[in-house]
Structures are given as structure tokens and as C-alpha cells.
Amino acid sequence: MKTIPSLPKPFKGIVPPMITPLLDDDTLDVEGLERLINHIIDGGVHGLFILGTTGESTSLSYKIRHELVERTCEIVDGRVPVLVGITDTAATESLRLANTAAEAGAAAVVAAPPYYFSLGQPELIEYYEYLVERLPLPLFLYNMPSHTKIVIEPDTVKTLSKHEKIVGLKDSSANNAYFNKVLYKMKDRSDFSLFVGPEEIMAETVLLGAHGGVNGGANMFPELYVKLYEAAENGHVETVKALHDQVLEISTRLYALGKFGSSYLKGIKCALSVLGICSDYMASPLHHFRKEEREKIAENLEDIKVKIQELGLKAQD
Template sequence: MSGKSWQPVEGIIPPLVTPLAGPDALDVAGLERLVERVVQGGVHALFILGTSGEAPSLSYRLRRELIQRVCAQVRGRVPVWVGITDTAMAEAVALGRCAAEAGAQALVTAPPYYFPAGQPELIHFVRLLAAELPLPLILYNMPQMTKVRFEPETLAELVRIENVVGLKDSSGDLEYFRRAVELARARSDWRVWIGPEEWLAEALELGGHGGVNGGAQIVPAWFTGLYDAHCRGDRARVKELQNRIRQLGRIYTVGRHASAVVKGLKCALAWLGVCRDEMAPPFEPFRDPERERVRAVLVELGLLEKEPVEKSGTL
């Protein structure tokens, strides 16, 4: 079995933030810099409109604009994946069709996140959705946000659906990840990627196929370097880079709320001169004390000069 025109991707797929210049406006120049940063950094695909991309907080108009701009800029240099997670299946399908027309290669969905679906309902949902979509579908296990996970028994059923081609697991449960990798062996074209980057090396050792890691848009070379080192069996290099990645992960703990991960990513990218750190309403970016803590991590890791050049999140 194989999905519609699916070419399996292995390696590093950064889930991009959505650079914003206002409540319903893209930071176009920042987006262009971000896309070039990761493509030139050697990543293996891009993922837009995921958790890091604040997708549920964006208007459908802006989501479509983002899809069209990213696909036009990438020009087929790497595959583009588009998140279509929604509480309304009709909207997910419509966004999937927009992505296909723009030139994306795959779609990604988490479970609908308002009414918690039972596992039989989840299977039914994925079957209906996959049948309507023009592109291969990747499942996104994110129980922290959706209140529901794709249980292993459910995955065993979903692996049988031709147009469903893989799983991004952001649960942080390595035993669950191991089970998912085992289930993926039923299909030669099924792939499993890890979300939490602090477990990237361990996930690869378990047979995972790569990482969908937010930090890869900050320092692409650390993540692609770790993946390459794993492929050639250089355990020392893997350990060195995994340690750096874990140190970088301190930017995610600066804030106190679930939004801190996205705020940390955007703040770091703003300090690096890539894009603005404005958040989609109702959230706001870090204030100066938190910004300084993010900057301190970047300085300590040699990613930024000691003396700040730009203190504001606006570019």
C-alpha cells in the first residue's frame, strides 16, 4: 500500500513558527528569511501550521496565504507539509485542497480538539478524512493539546489506510514511540518522527525516522548534524549535539504557560534577526525580563554576541 504520490521523508522537519506583523497579518520578510534559513540549513522537509505555527489561532484567510507563500518560495526544493487540524472536518478538507493546489506534498492532522473522540470515533474520523484529501495524511499525536491520543491499537488500524502514511509523536512517551515504530513496520512507506527534540537521539536509536523539532529553525545544523551522525554511527557526535540541543531547550522553560514553547522559539528567532516575535491573539510575546533570559541562553551557546544589538521583538 502507498499514499497518494507519497515519497517517504526521513530526517529533520522543522515545524515553523508563523511570523506575524499584526493580529491577522504575516511578517512577510521574516517568513522569507525563516524559510531560507531552514532550507539552506539542509533540513529534509518543512511543516507549517502545526503547534509551533499557532495554527488554531490563525484565520483561515491567513492560513491560506501562509501556505501559498511558503510553497511558492520553497519551489519544490524540499517537501512542504501542511497542518489541517480542525474541529470541523469540512474546514480541514478545504485547507488540504488549498495545500495541494499550492504544491504541498503532505497534510498533517491531530485529533479534533474540542469534543474528545473515543478511539472508534477517531478511526472513523481518519478514514473519512483520508478519503477526502488529495494528499497523503500524517497523523499527529499531541495529547497535551488535544486531550486524546492515537492509542497503539488504533494506530494498528490506521496503518491499514492507504492514504495515511506516518505519525508525528509529540507525547514525550518513549515506550509509546517504540510501539509506534513497531507498528510502522507493517508498511514499507510508513514513517514515525519524534516531536520533543530532547529525545531525538533516543528516538533514532529506537528506529524512528527523524524529528519534527522546533529548535531546528533556530540552529538547523545541530539537528541535521545529529541525524547524519546517527546514520553513520558516530555516537560521540550524536551525544555532543544532543547535549547542545537540550541546552537550547531551556528557552522553552522561560515562561510559565503552555504558550511558552512558541514564545521561546519566536523570541530566539527575533534575537537572531530572523523574524518578529509577535504572537497571534490572545497571546502576547515575552516581555523584556523573559527576552533577556532567552538571549542569555543564546549567548551561552555561542549563537549570539554578548552585547545585544536588538532588544525589541520588532524588526
């Protein structure tokens, strides 16, 4: 087993939820994966999260999931901590993937509630306790109620935080009231990491005490999100406003094209393909943008790159 890098407590910063570059449903775009990882790390991020929602984890075969973990850790080579999503309906599969992550050199794992049976909060606590007693790595809770039908309630977060190996929460609910309640409940636990997924609210949550963002746009423009996080952490409100406007520009012009439930993910993958970083193939049942939509993404992307460069930040050529 490789040496596992330790995470600081609290772990902080921008941890992009990496897309999974694919050539077809069961083949990784390995060259694109290497370009993508190097592009993201060169932007100054603080970690990398694979096999989350943005990584299409539930659409990938187990073979691809395990291969992605191994190849990602090999390419990253200890430059930043790697967090691995192990969410599954079967705890045995979550544990198998966690073991692969530990052997490959990942720093932690991330697990949302199982997404078929709707667990009550006592059952949810029992589930996470079952996992954590068997996991070889620290665990981040992952609140994603739109996909799992279950909210990890603030009191449940507080209860589970008492386990030494449960080290943080990633909240992708986009519910500010929920996240503020978690911040309040956890105000005496400065060592417990609290991250938000939706980039549209990352800056304001960091200003209020959150530890960072797991933001999809950092696949494309990592430096922008790092600078926004740093400005928010340091309380530089005017800089936050300028950079936050650009994040909303990305959200509006790249994530909302067409009438698809997956427009956000299609937009990121298409933009990365237009930028020449990796393939935009999406695993079934999803599919990438067609010609008309791709042309619109390319047009919007050119405008966004110009505005990012005007802010003095790097945009991919």
C-alpha cells in the same frame, strides 16, 4: 493545480515545525517569512511543516492559514517537501485547507484528532477514514494528546496505516513507552514514516528506528538538528552525545523561561527576533516575551551560538 512533489517512502529526516511570523493578529510578516524559510532550508533540512502547534495554527484566522500555505509553497519553490497542518474541529475546514495546500504545491497534510469532543478509538478511525477518502494529498497522523485529549493508540495507528494515503505519524506525546509500542507494532512497515516532535528524545528514537524529528529548535539552528539526526541514523553514538547535549542546552535555556504554558513557543519566536530573522509577535491569546525576558533570551542565545560554533556548525550572526 501545480505539480505535487512525491514523498519518498518512508519520508525521513528533520522537518522543522515552522513558526508563523506575524506583524499583528491578522497580518503575516512576509519579509520575515521569506528570511525564515531560506534560513531553515539553508541548514539542510529534509522538509518543512507549517500550521502545527509551533506555528500557532489554532490561534490563526482561516485567511492567514490559507495565505501562509500559499506564500510558503511559493517561497520554498519545490526545494523541500512542504507538509501542511489541517487540524480543526470541523472536517470541512480541514478539507478546504487541504485543497489550498494541494493547489499551492504542498506534498502532504498532517491532522491531529479534532480537539473538542473526546472521540473513542472506533470514532477516531472513522474520522480519519472520512478525511482520507476526500483528501487530495497524503496524510500524516498527528498524536498530540496534551492538546487534543485523545491518544491515537498504537493499534489504531496500525489499522489506519493500511490506507494507502495515510503515510506516517508525528508523535508529540513525549511518551517514550507509547512511541516504542508504535515502533514495535509497525516493525513490518518500513515504508510508514514515524517522527517525534520533542527534540529532547529525537536522537534516541532515531537510534531505535524512528525516521526523524519535527523539532522546533530547527527554526533557529537547523544544521545542528540535521547533524544530530544524521549521527543517530548512522549509529555514531559519541557524536550523538555531543550534539544532543547542545539540544538540551537550547531546551533548558530558551524554552523554560518564566511561568508560561507557552514558554517554548515564546522562546523560539523571541530568539528568531533577536537573530534578526523575523518578528516575534504572537497571535492572541498569547503574547511575546517582555523586555526583561527578551534580554535573558539574548544573553543565553549568545552562549548557545558560541557552543554551536565550537562544534563546527553554523550559528546565525
